[in-house]
Amino acid sequence: MSTTLFGLTGAALVGIGLFGLIVHPTALRKLLAFNLVGAGVFLVFGVLARRAAAAGLAGDPVPQAIVITGIVVAFAATALAATLLARLSGPEEEP
Amino acid sequence: MTELLALTLALPLLAGALFIVATASTRAALFGFFAFGLFLALAWVALDAVDVALTEAAIGGGATGLLLLRLNGRMRHPVSLGEPAGPRLKIAAGLLAALVTLALGALLLALPEPAPSLAAATVEPLPALGxxxxxxxxxxxxxxxxxxxxxxxxxxxxxxxxxxxxxxxxxxxxxxxxxxxxxxxxxxxxxxxxxxxxxxxxxxxxxxxxxxxxxxxxxxxxxxxxxxxxxxxxxxxxxxxxxxxxxxxxxxxxxxxxxxxxxxxxxxxxxxxxxxxxxxxxxxxxxxxxxxxxxxxxxxxxxxxxxxxxx
Structure with a gap:
């Protein structure tokens, strides 16, 4: 029951993030909303891992490990997007 | 008991996400993101995935939040990718978001029982790896x-x-x-x-x-x-x-x-x-x-x- 509750929370996070991604005009807010969508997807995946508990483990370690990789890749993408935004916001180059 | 724990973690997550999307101030949204990351890490602990919780607390909430906060301080003017959304777009986006959430939720409730698992296959060769x-x-x-x-x-x-x-x-x-x-x-x-x-x-x-x-x-x-x-x-x-x-x-x-x-x-x-x-x-x-x-x-x-x- 409590696992399903987290799954539904993850689904709601995806929805809330998607709404923010579409509605906000500024890029930084879009980036934040995009991270919310990612958090929701990871949470849904974590619920799938928790449901697959077996062999004395509290969850299936394969999805858990893939979520860890996913969090890092999402961070790398966010960092690259942030650098792009920093360049877009103000030309530091002298002409 | 676990339901109560799940509820006390799920509600701040939802409230935090709504705050991050709805607040007018970008700075407030960024600080909301830090708090959201911490609650998300706790949710991972409640899901018995402590390794993921550590990564989420460190990277997902901490490093990403810090990165974006620094970006916000350095940006001379906000980069806009379009006009502010009108009421029509908001309604359409809200409907789309609700549809995606409902579809995901329905899929989660329709998952097969018992769930397929690789846990046993993961545990078996562990001793050989040390x-x-x-x-x-x-x-x-x-x-x-x-x-x-x-x-x-x-x-x-x-x-x-x-x-x-x-x-x-x-x-x-x-x-x-x-x-x-x-x-x-x-x-x-x-x-x-x-x-x-x-x-x-x-x-x-x-x-x-x-x-x-x-x-x-x-x-x-x-x-x-x-x-x-x-x-x-x-x-x-x-x-x-x-x-x-x-x-x-x-x-x-x-x-x-x-x-x-x-x-x-x-x-x-x-x-x-x-x-x-x-x-x-x-x-x-x-x-x-x-x-x-x-x-x-x-x-x-x-x-x-x-x-x-x-x-």
Missing amino acids: IGNPVTAVLIAYRALDTLLEIVVLLIAVVGLRALGTDRGWGGRPVPWPEGEPSPALVFLARLLIPAGLVFAVYLFWVGADAPGGKFQASTLVAALWLLAIMAGLAPAPCSGGRWTGRALAIGPLAFIVAGTIGIAAAGSFLAWPEPVAKPMIIAVELALAVSIVVALVLLVAGPPERETGR
């Missing part, structure tokens, strides 16, 4: 190629970041963090936290073989401490054109690839660990990876080099 934590085993052994490519993604992000820096700052250090003198309280905090944090990072690195933790969580902690030292003015940011920075970034993937190639000769396939020396080889590769991850994370959060000389 690793007790199945998540670490998946990361470094069964799905080692994923981890290798994950490091490569970090490197590509660092390359992209350097390419986006200004010509003037090429090969230099990132923009100095606080423009003025750091506050004495921050310096004191950094002096207090850094030694203790480093000891804890070594512990996390070592204990990752058998308990939640591991190279990734440990390197994130070291990177966070380094960033704290940079903010307090106690340590310089890595010089992106420096000889050591490049070597540190390369050592992790190179060690991983060399170990993988040894696997072809000794165990028959790329990234297979030859059984008698699996544990020492894994530790050596993890150490090299940790060095690369620390430098890559610090460079990614600190931003592109923009001035000829740092401080």
Whole structure:
């Protein structure tokens, strides 16, 4: 029951993030909303891992490990997007 | 009881997400994101995925939040990608979001029982690897190629970041963090936290073989401490054109690839660990990876080099 509750929370996070991604005009807010969508997807995946508990483990370690990789890749993408935004916001180059 | 716990974690998550999307102030949304990340980490603990919780607290909430907060401070004007949404677009976006949420929720409620699981297959070969934590085993052994490519993604992000820096700052250090003198309280905090944090990072690195933790969580902690030292003015940011920075970034993937190639000769396939020396080889590769991850994370959060000389 409590696992399903987290799954539904993850689904709601995806929805809330998607709404923010579409509605906000500024890029930084879009980036934040995009991270919310990612958090929701990871949470849904974590619920799938928790449901697959077996062999004395509290969850299936394969999805858990893939979520860890996913969090890092999402961070790398966010960092690259942030650098792009920093360049877009103000030309530091002298002409 | 667990339902109550799940509810006390799910409600702040939803409220936090709504706040992040709805608030007018970008700064408030960023601080909301920090709090959201902490609650999300607690939710991962409640899902019995402590390894993920550590990563989420460190990277998902901490490093991403810090990165975006710094970006917000550095941006001269907000970058707008379009007009503010009108009521029609808002309604359409709301309907689409509701539809996606409902579809995901329906799928979750319709999942097969019992759930398919790889847990048993993960546990069985653990003794041969000398690793007790199945998540670490998946990361470094069964799905080692994923981890290798994950490091490569970090490197590509660092390359992209350097390419986006200004010509003037090429090969230099990132923009100095606080423009003025750091506050004495921050310096004191950094002096207090850094030694203790480093000891804890070594512990996390070592204990990752058998308990939640591991190279990734440990390197994130070291990177966070380094960033704290940079903010307090106690340590310089890595010089992106420096000889050591490049070597540190390369050592992790190179060690991983060399170990993988040894696997072809000794165990028959790329990234297979030859059984008698699996544990020492894994530790050596993890150490090299940790060095690369620390430098890559610090460079990614600190931003592109923009001035000829740092401080």
